Amino acid sequence: xxxxxxxxxxxxRLAATLMPWFAWPAGILIVVxxxxxxxxxxxxxxxxxxVRIMYxxxxxxxxxxxxxxxxxxxxAVGLIWKHxxxxxxxxxxxxxxxxxxxxxxxxxxxxxxxMWGTWWVWDARLTSVLIxxxxxxxxxxxxxxxxDPARGERSAAILAIIGFINVPIIKFSVDxxxxxxxxxxxxxxxxxxxxxxMLIPLFMMGIGFTLYFCALLLLRMKTLMLxxxxxxxxxxxxxxxxxx
Amino acid sequence: MQMISDFLAMGGYGGFIWSAYGAVAVxxxxxxxxxxxxxxTTSAExxxxxxxxxxxxxxxxxNKDATS
Numbered sequence: 001x002x003x004x005x006x007x008x009x010x011x012x013r014l015a016a017t018l019m020p021w022f023a024w025p026a027g028i029l030i031v032v033x034x035x036x037x038x039x040x041x042x043x044x045x046x047x048x049x050x051v052r053i054m055y056x057x058x059x060x061x062x063x064x065x066x067x068x069x070x071x072x073x074x075x076a077v078g079l080i081w082k083h084x085x086x087x088x089x090x091x092x093x094x095x096x097x098x099x100x101x102x103x104x105x106x107x108x109x110x111x112x113x114x115m116w117g118t119w120w121v122w123d124a125r126l127t128s129v130l131i132x133x134x135x136x137x138x139x140x141x142x143x144x145x146x147x148d149p150a151r152g153e154r155s156a157a158i159l160a161i162i163g164f165i166n167v168p169i170i171k172f173s174v175d176x177x178x179x180x181x182x183x184x185x186x187x188x189x190x191x192x193x194x195x196x197x198m199l200i201p202l203f204m205m206g207i208g209f210t211l212y213f214c215a216l217l218l219l220r221m222k223t224l225m226l227x228x229x230x231x232x233x234x235x236x237x238x239x240x241x242x243x244x
Numbered sequence: 245m246q247m248i249s250d251f252l253a254m255g256g257y258g259g260f261i262w263s264a265y266g267a268v269a270v271x272x273x274x275x276x277x278x279x280x281x282x283x284x285t286t287s288a289e290x291x292x293x294x295x296x297x298x299x300x301x302x303x304x305x306x307n308k309d310a311t312s
Contacts, residue, residue: 038265039251049254052261056268099275107264114260212272220279226286233293 008225011085015218022218026211033204041197050114051198057107058186059206060100063213064132065167067097071139072164075157085221087153088228090160091143092220096213098136105129116180124173125181128166135163 037055044051071090078086108126109119120126139156146152174183185193192199254261 034265043255048257050257050260052254053264056264060268096275099271103268103271106267110260110264110267114257212276216276216279219283223279223283223286226283226290230286230289230293233290233297237293237297 008229011225012222015222019215019218022211022215026208026215029204029208029211033201033208036201037205041201042195047115050111053107053111054198055201055205057104057111058202059209060104060107061129062206063100063209064097064104064129065170066210067093067100067213068132068135068160068164068167071097072160072167075160079154079157079161087157088221088224089217090139090157091153092217092224093213094136094140094143096216096220098133098140100209100213101129101133101136105133112180121180123179123181124177125170125179128170128173131166132163132170135159135166139163 033055037052041052041055043049071093074086074090074093077083078090105126108129112121113119139160142159143149143152143156146155171184173179174181186199186202194202252258252262
């Protein structure tokens with residue numbers, strides 16, 4: 001069933017149908033979420049107003065992991081079933097995931113300075129997220145490292161799958177090691193330990209970021225498909241010219 | 245006025261909070277703008293190649309607009 005979306009025309013039609021359902025709610029949720037985050041949520045009893053950084057830091061961290069997981073999954077689908085769109089989707093997702101990871105590191109640093117007294121510390125959580133960032137960069141570099149794009153695709157896919165081991169390490173790093181970073185307060189067995197006045201804007205931003213990712217992923221996949229088509233056509237024309 | 249400056253000060257943490265939100269805006273909007281621009285240039289490239297392709301040229305031989 002999925003195979004039929006390998007057809008570019010069909011994919012474009014589906015993407016065009018889905019796009020407004022991702023893009024508009026993404027914009028609305030992020031704007032409303034920002035209003036709550038900045039104006040309509042209480043300061044933390046320990047952290048004061050700096051807790052407002054959470055509303056961008058935590059969703060960005062979720063996205064860093066979510067995008068990487070989707071990238072590793074589509075890489076696996078690409079290697080095993082050779083679905084033509086799978087590598088394309090991983091390739092389209094990588095820069096988005098890298099941006100989210102960078103946002104997570106940067107906002108974390110801006111939160112760490114006033115609360116921990118340091119921009120950076122080599123604890124397990126921060127270090128494993130930095131490794132995630134390098135995995136994204138490595139994936140993008142490896143993809144373009146070969147003359148044969150198919151070889152680049154396969155090598156990058158293998159890196160993405162091996163690197164997936166880092167995802168559970170990031171998630172559980174705060175439990176396995178003594179970290180300066182605080183442990184989970186939303187996604188944990190006993191339920192969230194955050195008041196709904198903070199949880200609601202957090203989820204709005206989280207869902208907004210997810211939909212932003214979905215819209216951007218479709219857009220970037222479309223670009224990659226066109227680029228592939230352009231490459232094929234210019235090669236065909238070159239072939240024709242040399243034949244004439 | 246006092247309310248606005250209190251809001252911007254964010255309990256003395258304004259510098260950190262506004263830098264964080266500013267960075268998020270620049271990066272996420274920047275990525276969107278770059279992606280849109282890439283889509284536009286790639287579409288133009290494909291359109292140019294299509295206009296150039298011999299098959300298309302033959303098909304468009306009786307269409308005078310296509311020569312532009």
